[in-house]
Amino acid sequence: MSDTTEISEERASHGPGHRRPRFGLSGGDGTVSTGRLVIRIAVLGVAAALALWAAFPLVNQGNWIGLGILVAVTALLFYIYLSPRVIPAKYLIPGTLFLIAFQVVPVVYTVTTAFTNFGDGHRGTKQEAITAIQDASVRQVPGSTVYVLSIATTGDPVSGDLVFLLTDPGTDASFAGTAGGLRELPAGAVRADPDGKIRQAQGYTVLTIGQAAARSAEIAAFKVPTRAGALYGQGLSRAFEGAPQQTYEAGCDCIRDAASGRTWTADESDGSFADQQGQRLAQGWKVGVGLRNFTDVVTDQEIRSSFLKMLLWNFVFAGGTVLITFALGLLVAITLNRPGMRGQRVYRSLIILPYAMPAVVMLLVWRDMFNTEFGLINRMTGLEVNWFGTPPAAQVAVLLVQLWLGYNYMFLVCTGALQSIPADLTEAASIDGAKPLYAFRTVTFPLLLIALAPLLISSFAFNFNNFAGIYLVSGGGPFPPDNPNAGATDILITYTYRLAFGGAGAQYGFAAAVSVFIFVIVATVSIIGFRRTRSLEEIN
Amino acid sequence: MRLRTRRDTPGGTLPAILLAGILLAVAACGQGGAGTGRAAARQGEGGGTLTIWTDDKRAPALKAAADRFSKETGVTVKIQTVPGETRQVDFVTASQGGKAPDLVMGAHDWIGNLVRNGAIDPITMTEDQKAAFNSLALKGVTFDGQIYGIPFALENVVLFRNTALAPQAPKSFEELVAAGKRLKSQGKVSEVLAFPVGQNGDAYYGYPLYTAGGGYLFGQADDGDYDPGDLGLAEPGAAEAMENFAKYGEKGEGVLKRSIGTDNVASVFTGGKSAFLVGGPWFISEIQKAGIAYDISPVPGFGDTRAKPFVGVQALFVASKGPSKVLAQEFATNYFAQPDVALAFYRADPRPPALIAAFDEAKTTDQDLPKLLSAGEGGDIMPAIPAMNAVWDPWGKAIAAVVGGADPAGTTQAAAETIRSAIE
Numbered sequence: 001m002s003d004t005t006e007i008s009e010e011r012a013s014h015g016p017g018h019r020r021p022r023f024g025l026s027g028g029d030g031t032v033s034t035g036r037l038v039i040r041i042a043v044l045g046v047a048a049a050l051a052l053w054a055a056f057p058l059v060n061q062g063n064w065i066g067l068g069i070l071v072a073v074t075a076l077l078f079y080i081y082l083s084p085r086v087i088p089a090k091y092l093i094p095g096t097l098f099l100i101a102f103q104v105v106p107v108v109y110t111v112t113t114a115f116t117n118f119g120d121g122h123r124g125t126k127q128e129a130i131t132a133i134q135d136a137s138v139r140q141v142p143g144s145t146v147y148v149l150s151i152a153t154t155g156d157p158v159s160g161d162l163v164f165l166l167t168d169p170g171t172d173a174s175f176a177g178t179a180g181g182l183r184e185l186p187a188g189a190v191r192a193d194p195d196g197k198i199r200q201a202q203g204y205t206v207l208t209i210g211q212a213a214a215r216s217a218e219i220a221a222f223k224v225p226t227r228a229g230a231l232y233g234q235g236l237s238r239a240f241e242g243a244p245q246q247t248y249e250a251g252c253d254c255i256r257d258a259a260s261g262r263t264w265t266a267d268e269s270d271g272s273f274a275d276q277q278g279q280r281l282a283q284g285w286k287v288g289v290g291l292r293n294f295t296d297v298v299t300d301q302e303i304r305s306s307f308l309k310m311l312l313w314n315f316v317f318a319g320g321t322v323l324i325t326f327a328l329g330l331l332v333a334i335t336l337n338r339p340g341m342r343g344q345r346v347y348r349s350l351i352i353l354p355y356a357m358p359a360v361v362m363l364l365v366w367r368d369m370f371n372t373e374f375g376l377i378n379r380m381t382g383l384e385v386n387w388f389g390t391p392p393a394a395q396v397a398v399l400l401v402q403l404w405l406g407y408n409y410m411f412l413v414c415t416g417a418l419q420s421i422p423a424d425l426t427e428a429a430s431i432d433g434a435k436p437l438y439a440f441r442t443v444t445f446p447l448l449l450i451a452l453a454p455l456l457i458s459s460f461a462f463n464f465n466n467f468a469g470i471y472l473v474s475g476g477g478p479f480p481p482d483n484p485n486a487g488a489t490d491i492l493i494t495y496t497y498r499l500a501f502g503g504a505g506a507q508y509g510f511a512a513a514v515s516v517f518i519f520v521i522v523a524t525v526s527i528i529g530f531r532r533t534r535s536l537e538e539i540n
Numbered sequence: 541m542r543l544r545t546r547r548d549t550p551g552g553t554l555p556a557i558l559l560a561g562i563l564l565a566v567a568a569c570g571q572g573g574a575g576t577g578r579a580a581a582r583q584g585e586g587g588g589t590l591t592i593w594t595d596d597k598r599a600p601a602l603k604a605a606a607d608r609f610s611k612e613t614g615v616t617v618k619i620q621t622v623p624g625e626t627r628q629v630d631f632v633t634a635s636q637g638g639k640a641p642d643l644v645m646g647a648h649d650w651i652g653n654l655v656r657n658g659a660i661d662p663i664t665m666t667e668d669q670k671a672a673f674n675s676l677a678l679k680g681v682t683f684d685g686q687i688y689g690i691p692f693a694l695e696n697v698v699l700f701r702n703t704a705l706a707p708q709a710p711k712s713f714e715e716l717v718a719a720g721k722r723l724k725s726q727g728k729v730s731e732v733l734a735f736p737v738g739q740n741g742d743a744y745y746g747y748p749l750y751t752a753g754g755g756y757l758f759g760q761a762d763d764g765d766y767d768p769g770d771l772g773l774a775e776p777g778a779a780e781a782m783e784n785f786a787k788y789g790e791k792g793e794g795v796l797k798r799s800i801g802t803d804n805v806a807s808v809f810t811g812g813k814s815a816f817l818v819g820g821p822w823f824i825s826e827i828q829k830a831g832i833a834y835d836i837s838p839v840p841g842f843g844d845t846r847a848k849p850f851v852g853v854q855a856l857f858v859a860s861k862g863p864s865k866v867l868a869q870e871f872a873t874n875y876f877a878q879p880d881v882a883l884a885f886y887r888a889d890p891r892p893p894a895l896i897a898a899f900d901e902a903k904t905t906d907q908d909l910p911k912l913l914s915a916g917e918g919g920d921i922m923p924a925i926p927a928m929n930a931v932w933d934p935w936g937k938a939i940a941a942v943v944g945g946a947d948p949a950g951t952t953q954a955a956a957e958t959i960r961s962a963i964e
Contacts, residue, residue: 131658237873481942
């Protein structure tokens with residue numbers, strides 16, 4: 001009908017010299033279906049909404065770089081989906097954005113963190129550390145009065161200068177405290193509650209709690225200078241005379257203690273204030289430390305003494321887990337793959353069932369089942385194995401847990417792969433006189449491997465860093481009595497977790513440096529693995 | 541059906557899609573817009589918000605105090621529940637990221653780390669206010685000479701006993717073992733004592749026995765602050781104190797064993813497998829649910845020595861970087877530190893209240909409270925210094941190793957070295 005002619009018209013107009021649209025809702029061929037149009041409007045609308053939603057906090061924080069990135073990404077999205085020119089980009093951009101957001105950014109962040117001393121006591125800027133030190137050292141002047149406080153202003157409740165109206169609960173004398181100092185008020189000029197809280201004062205407007213709440217930050221920073229220090233508000237109803245014991249002096253770039261005269265000088269290479277004896281104040285700041293975290297990993301006596309042993313077990317654990325789960329999964333898959341077998345579906349569902357349970361819970365259940373005296377395993381088998389008390393038993397135990405958790409997955413993928421291998425291949429082999437086992441070994445298994453090798457490699461990479469699988473089951477133990485840091489089932493990630501977070505605080509910089517090392521190891525193994533897979537494919 | 545659009549007249553479509561996008565965006569931001577409106581109102585004639593982080597058990601109890609504060613001040617109080625395991629780390633991270641709540645509830649031993657990260661502020665109390673609290677609780681929240689939190693509950697390890705099996709509270713650990721062994725030989729129980737050791741040890745529960753053996757953890761300065769430079773585990777007396785774990789361990793009397801840990805210790809007691817349980821008030825509801833007649837006494841020492849448990853204090857902290865610090869201080873000192881609030885907390889999770897008035901009222905109906913408190917009276921405030929974090933893991937493992945039969949002296953020495961190198 002007319003539809004056809006219209007399309008042919010369009011085709012015709014694709015000739016040379018035709019001006020292609022720069023923007024529009026149309027596809028590359030100039031047409032678009034209603035459904036697609038609606039979807040496109042909806043998706044771009046949601047993108048715009050998300051961008052706006054993310055923009056407000058960024059503007060509030062004054063994070064202009066973040067805002068710039070947001071605007072650029074949103075503009076790019078609109079350009080790509082409204083321009084008919086960049087068709088491949090339409091398909092690539094969602095994946096690329098997610099790749100950047102969830103892979104590239106965390107990796108970059110981890111690597112940059114590895115070059116800092118970021119951790120407990122070293123989180124913020126130097127100024128924040130100074131503020132924290134000074135604020136924490138404000139002490140009440142001994143024997144000084146704690147006043148009953150009302151917050152007032154001399155002008156408008158919203159913007160007028162703040163005044164502390166104070167009553168000494170001992171003498172009932174009233175004072176007005178301003179940034180200039182303290183001044184006594186004549187007794188008749190104020191009206192106060194029985195507890196001393198001033199409700200009205202001549203020449204001042206007492207703020208309601210709501211009004212005071214709106215100026216919370218201002219009130220928190222407000223001080224009335226006195227001879228011994230200053231009057232600090234404590235909430236909205238009390239004020240005390242306090243003085244910071246430790247203050248920062250820009251001249252010496254140090255913190256000085258008023259009482260003892262001790263000084264702690266800023267050490268920019270370490271991000272902390274230290275005295276002559278090298279004793280540091282607890283509050284430090286974040287600085288770049290260059291390669292120090294990396295050299296620490298390499299030169300740490302503790303790490304060096306147990307690293308090789310741990311690395312070896314890490315390979316055994318990851319490789320062993322892949323091997324046994326794959327072996328059992330494949331075996332079960334082949335068994336259940338026999339055509340015409342009865343109850344096939346029931347078996348399959350039962351096998352996949354544990355796979356549907358949350359692994360974390362199952363890990364804890366298994367840990368309890370391995371309990372020497374109260375555990376199900378020893379009770380059912382009549383054994384008296386102290387599973388997590390001796391290294392070989394603990395290693396077998398964690399592998400058994402992984403076997404149970406992992407073979408279902410391998411069964412699933414093996415079943416899929418087996419069904420995708422054409423039956424005529426094995427038939428041909430048997431016609432040629434090959435025994436089933438031989439046919440499997442020479443025909444089915446190599447084909448399976450080609451399909452599954454990437455999965456096996458990724459399974460290895462996952463198990464190499466299977467933190468929960470070790471930490472929740474054996475906790476890395478058993479530990480030799482002379483070394484509570486390196487246990488018999490510890491893998492690198494559980495071990496470094498203990499080193500980085502088990503000390504006197506979290507050391508994210510150090511942890512990040514170790515992660516980089518682990519990343520290098522896993523990446524190397526994976527690259528070698530994929531190379532081998534490719535050569536496998538070439539043989540075929 | 542296919543819609544056809546002329547390529548040379550794209551005019552109508554671009555504005556259409558932009559309009560649709562903006563409409564959707566505005567719709568999605570409707571709530572955000574309302575929020576901005578509220579913020580504007582706050583700037584005007586008051587209101588304001590106060591955000592408090594707590595756990596799910598205590599959140600309902602906090603609501604009464606929050607409602608009263610809201611009613612009297614017009615301030616909106618938001619109570620948010622954050623799981624206990626991650627609350628401290630989340631709080632520090634949020635403080636650094638400018639998203640801190642105004643108040644956070646937690647254990648007193650967080651203080652050292654929170655102060656180091658500039659996350660909480662000292663609180664100044666009048667002498668009258670201080671006098672209203674249990675002195676041990678106040679000591680717990682005092683760090684470096686400053687009070688950092690409003691305490692509301694105390695907790696410590698005690699000895700529970702099944703009164704049907706063991707009517708008398710043992711005066712010493714030896715007496716306890718003798719009674720437990722007698723019951724075991726009579727076939728009434730299968731374990732002499734339910735004491736949490738676990739495969740990798742637990743220093744928290746091990747501490748009373750260690751102190752009963754004469755050991756100490758950190759030296760204390762005159763003002764009560766712990767000194768991380770004086771590590772008691774590295775001193776000669778430590779190995780001697782640790783020998784008790786060997787004496788009563790798997791190769792010794794068989795009273796302490798690694799197969800009983802924190803996760804199954806209560807079930808050993810509630811299942812009637814043991815007449816004695818070393819545990820804290822958090823086990824009480826489980827014991828009551830099991831219908832066991834129980835009584836509470838202090839963890840006994842060896843001979844006439846005293847076993848000192850760790851005393852923990854639950855407290856409310858004022859965030860340094862919260863948006864409404866003044867309101868937070870006001871709420872903490874004048875609305876939170878009230879007997880009825882403390883009682884609501886006690887009912888939500890029965891532990892001895894830190895406010896003396898609340899404790900006195902609660903004990904009229906709860907016989908356990910005075911016993912829990914007196915068991916903790918001789919105890920040591922759990923160190924709040926960051927160095928303590930380096931102690932738990934290695935020392936726990938040392939305890940487990942010695943219980944399992946390792947040499948006490950060498951094991952303790954290795955643990956002390958690990959702790960020392962981690963502290964430095």
